[in-house]
Amino acid sequence: MNFTKALFAAIISIALLSSCKTTQKTPVETHDLPAIEVKPPYEDYRASNTILNDLQHTKLKVRFDWNKKYLYGIAEVTAKPYFTSVNTLILNARGMDFNEVSLITDTGRKKLTYSYQNDSLTINLDRFYNRTETYTVYIDYISKPDELKNIGGSVAINSDKGLYFVNADGKNPNKPRQVWTQGETQSNSVWFPTIDSPNQNMTQEISITVDSSFVTLSNGLMTSSVKNADGTRTDTWKQSLPAAPYLTMMAVSNFKVVKDRWRNIEVNYYVDPEYEMYAKDIFGNVPEILDFYSRKLGVDYPWEKSSHVVVHDYVSGAMENTSAILYGEFLQRTKRELLDGTSENTIAHEIFHHWFGDYVTCESWSNIPLNESFATYGEYLWDEYKYGREEADKGGMDDLNQYLAEAKYKQVDLIRFHYNAREDMFDRHSYSKGGRVLHMLRKYVGDDAFLHH
Template sequence: MMIKKVLFFVFLLMSLVSFSQTYDTYKPEREKINDLVHTKLKVDFNFKEKQLNGEAWVTLKPHFYATSKLTLDAKAMLIHQVSLNNQKLEYHYDDLQMIIDLPKTYKKDEEYTIYIKYTARPEKVQQKGSAAITDAKGLYFINADGLDKNKPTQIWTQGETEASSCWFPTIDSPNQKTTQEIYMTVPDKFVTLSNGKLVSQTKNGTNRTDYWKMDQKHAPYLFFMGVGAYEVIKDSYKNIPVNYYVEKEYAPYAKDIFGLTPEMMGFFSEKLGVEYPWNKYSQIVGRDYVSGAMENTTAVIHGEQAYQTPGQLIDENAQENTIAHELFHHWFGDLVTSESWSNLTLNESFANYSEYLWREYKYGKLDADMHLFEDSQAYLDGQNNDKHLVRFNYVDKEDMFDLVSYNKGGAILHMLRKYLGDDAFFLGLKTYLTENKYQAAEVHQLRLVFEKITGKDLNWFFNQWYFGAGHPRIEVSYDYNTIQKTVTINLQQLNANEFKFPFAIDIFEGGKKTRHNVFVDNNDASFTFPYTKQPTLIQVNADGVLLCEITETKILSDYIFQLKHAENYAHRREALLEVAKKQEEKDAFNAVEAAMSDASYKIRILALEKIDLINKFSKKDAIAKIMQIANNDKKTLVQATAIETLGKLTDPALKSIFVKGLESKSYSVIGKALVAMYYVDKPLAIAKSRELPDEIRKILATPLTRIYIEENDEKELPFIAKNVLSGMFLTGDDATKSLYQKAFTRISENNNSEAIQNIVDDMVVKGNQYKSFNFDKVVINLMRKMIQDQEAKNTPNKIRNTEIIKEGMAKLL
């Protein structure tokens, strides 16, 4: 399951809220009384009632002890028949579980098949979602009545964590594994997708039954059904079909979005030493999806943020990390599954780290390190210091899907890889996957594999990083002995608990760098090294591998040297932020200007954002350099930032740069150029904004809103409400969120009925996110005010759908 990017900042806020919660009682692995063997389903769909008519044949056997009872999870269903060999069975059902009396006592390995006829009613499900997965009713009908002409009719499922039992009876636990077959009857105009292979299609009038079969075992939460009017774009890896299910509008771009998938499959197969283990790999995009993406075995679903056009993809493929993440789950999560949600790290930490592995392979170590830094920093900023990576005392299973299981877990795997070395690390992964394939596992099994291979005791590593909380917080000081020409580096841990770790230290003597690798094994550690001449800089955690917080005292010259010479991206970034604070000094200004040429495009962007052009030092030369960057940088995102920086000067002499930017293929460049142009030639900027096709205007909604709000352009308020406000959940930028607040205020002041309706429509889908950002009260007040005004004026122009308002308010109140 991928939650970053789409819901990242919601996720971060929710983690801050949950930080102070007390943990509940111990949550064990679910006891295995009966084992799932095979699941056969026949389903059709009642679009009007948003229900599923189903028949299930569930084959099981006692796990070890003989039993005469079976407990199945089945949430909010109508149960019509329960039988075995045509004999009706007695059962008790409480809307959550069925406890079935078997006709005899079954012994270990003695199989039996239960038949259940039922109606699944997802709208009646009571269980709630979380910050990561915002809903938990399992089965979703999108625009089921077809009344919304701007949205296709679709059906998709979401099983994680325990929501598959909202649409078929099962033992809804990650430590169960079953083969499956599904007969899906749908209107013939629709395409279907499920796990495994499409065996046959049988037409029956206007309907069609698709038969999907999965011969390899996987967990119930990985079952999937998708239905809709999709174009299927075909690709392949070796002899394995790789297909992309997209709406017709995006069919021309499907391979631009998903086309690296076969290469990823080959890379991961080779890196792990385990070939991709399934018979196909399909990816589908679902409207109104409740999370980022989900690793349903052979049938991954992505949220609609996956849809991108060439003007966006030229900047970066925002879905690429997610594509890698969900694919890697097909080894870690699907092939070998965490036995309990407490061990979720065996799924999500590996999928998180796959993003680093892919970027390292495809784009180089610098690019991968930038990604690792951002992931690690999100965890460090998230106030999760009280949470163990493996934790059995969580409040709710949904709480496990957090920055610890994802980001911290990925960083821990990176540390383990560095400590063991690549050969041992990847051989360990291969061994773990091979020994546990098609089974469930716990973290101790991973540790034992690495210990067997390396001969090292790793209890210390797993105890502090997997079964302990927090990370090292280190205070660093230096003692120089100029007579003996030595420097002593003192490390004091400020944590209550003590960490042990390998640690890289670089000592620079002018342009010469010496790397020292040490091992810290107590709270106070000191290491003494000789030098030939006084060190120019000492860089601790020089390789950036250790997940930690470091406090040390440095002066401006240290940071300027660090910005130019540090190996690790995070250290150059840290130095740039410090140097940028002192640009009244010429050396600092020159260092920031030089950083605009850094090998890291994110350093170049940060330097452009931070450079202070209101000073006496080489301003003309710096502007000329920024103009060059705006025209020629190989990264369009850097070009866009350069234009934004130039735009702040509001200098008509720069108009030609902005005109050229408006001709770019990059939407980021166009957006920044429009705003910059607005402040030197308003009529031209507004005219250009109106010439843009609707699909581009939607993508550029945020910069256009900046212009329209400043222009007080009331006729654009519906556009703002429809296209901008829904994007507020995807950014943590304070200026952008401030813009959204202004937009809300302007809509309220203007009583724009269409704009308010657009907010209501969006809020119905994203209610939880509105609540997370405290926009729910604003929306409710807007709706109430609008209704009151309309009633007072007795105007016929009322909000068009009172049922939508009621549904929206119910979600928010």
């Protein structure tokens, strides 16, 4: 019997007892009370998204109009039915214009009919496909992030525009001109049509055409860099390991690239030119962090490279885009400034995500502690290894205090299927408390069982 039933039974028995005793009639009074609105305690149950079509591969060709802050894109989206046969493909595509939607066939492109409503692009395929058949749709589109109607955000990520132009007209002499993206939670569908859900994953290839003075970065390896007749250059980046669409990224600016290495993997630091000489002071421990986590977890860092880029006007702290981590300006410090404190915790956190978050991904935002609690605990593990138990425990205490401060006004389950906005999941429960719970579990079962591999 649960609490509610017990209470209900008690009320019934009290009511029965008192009615037995009533002998005298009480005068009846009526009062008009103000109407009260009765709401269910929670919003809808937040189930994982149903998978009708299973993304396989996304190939993009993009270029920018810096004046209008537009992206002109060609997307080739390869998918197949997940189980039941389908004759439609529904893609998330926020605030876009479409020039063409076609099916790619052996003989060329075949136009498809489609409808576009509430940021969903419903494409009518030419026939039913079964789950052994893949198909590729071709979409010629325009992304207009600065003209979006509904801009949202959260405490952790304070905008959901997806694609950002910084100092687009170049009029600010104190800021570089940049383009960068931020996909989590569901913002990458502002700049390419996709099934913008963490329970999808895909390989990808992105060709970015920019003025030849710019440097580009995206996920995976750069497979070609071609100069065009009009003075532009097209860099193609290919990621051959599948990842969730929210982990796709691009960054474009006048970065200086400082090269490093871990085992046979390229490690690169993309910074503003004036921080080139400090890049290794800021990021120099990255190879050792990659090595430590690979050994600690018993699974080698699985991605094709490890790049780290600092951008201006970023909307969060940092983002674990697969093999191309993006950080806010606060990472850039001179050697002298670094004496007062580093942001190595942030670097370690984002790298740890490359196992928990990127290699295995939560299937829905209800499960985000799978990503964030583990990444937070990754900071502890690195501190413990590199700087000792006391330094690690200091970080652990900060986490505890942050959680307790939030717990004064919010107490929820770690994994929770009821929330108002998915961004609400990015709180001190999902990060700090979850990290502390992992530490508690480790202490209960012992290191041998906790880290067993």
